[in-house]
Amino acid sequence: MKISQRGLYALKALLHLAAAWGQGLVTTREIAEAERIPEKFLEAILAALKNARVVKSTRGRLGGYQLRRPPEEVVVADIIRLLDGPIAPFGDAAELVDRIRTEERHAGLFELFLEVRNAASAILDHTTLAALLDRDRRIYSKRALESGPSLQGRKLVTKRK
């Protein structure tokens, strides 16, 4: 599986919406600027996400986008499959299973590919937007601590004493 720029943008946009969960609507422009995504390109991506019922929209003034379900219920693997196709190094899971059965000379090759896809799937299938957002925040605050302890940084350090 290869994650395209489009797929990456989609995940970033969804993380943005996940961060804004429960706080109303967010416009494409807002996301585009914050996440450094070409606005018109983002429009197309959000259209796809809307079509797949990941996201919902309201139009006109004060319009915008929001997640359809809470961040804990949006799984990363689904988004990747939607934008960039199957999570497998060759074909998809069903095709691999089939070729393990039918290929008379090198079935082992497809067995191997299936193992790889299962390993990748295992990770991506149990990672949600909420989990990813958590990660982002953890890294962010760890960084604030390391490079130039700010007010917030100091407090944490002090607490650890």
Added chain:
Amino acid sequence: MKISQRGLYALKALLHLAAAWGQGLVTTREIAEAERIPEKFLEAILAALKNARVVKSTRGRLGGYQLRRPPEEVVVADIIRLLDGPIAPFGDAAELVDRIRTEERHAGLFELFLEVRNAASAILDHTTLAALLDRDRRIYSKRALESGPSLQGRKLVTKRK
């Protein structure tokens, strides 16, 4: 990572050469026919494999190809990297490490990608042509046993009694 038709052909051709290891040279035509690979296309693939010193060749009459090293020493991950680029869902390992450091908003995303690439790499890096060939043979004989026990099949069954 996505394995192309080209990459698949390369692996099949190498498995063919691995099976012929120690038995002299094999021509492109022979490989092309046995493995159902367009001959001219296979030529280009073998050229790349030769360039990368995976395979060596002799030309003229009685010419052909052979592996440069024993099948136990040829690792599948290297072949895939050669033909289809890095084994990572996004960029390569070095780029991912870099973006985990530099991305200020969504470093967690790249951490996740790195985990996926490590999982895939772990499998493909410790699989050699010899191991794959073994797999192929195991599946093949298991199949002979299941569907219509031939002479060879019967022997095995009888032994098990």
Added chain:
DNA sequence: GTATTTACCTATCGAGTCAGTAGGTTATTA
């Protein structure tokens, strides 16, 4: 020494994908 066989080299091609861009239409609200 000539014909055959095989690897090797160069160039080209049609189809498809990727990452956008452009320009307008419809709905909602101040």
Added chain:
DNA sequence: TAATAACCTACTGACTCGATAGGTAAATAC
């Protein structure tokens, strides 16, 4: 009614993928 924001359609240039065509160079058989 004007402004705003989602929505829709079409197009583009660059690139990749999976080949095909046609010839050159080297090694061997006869």
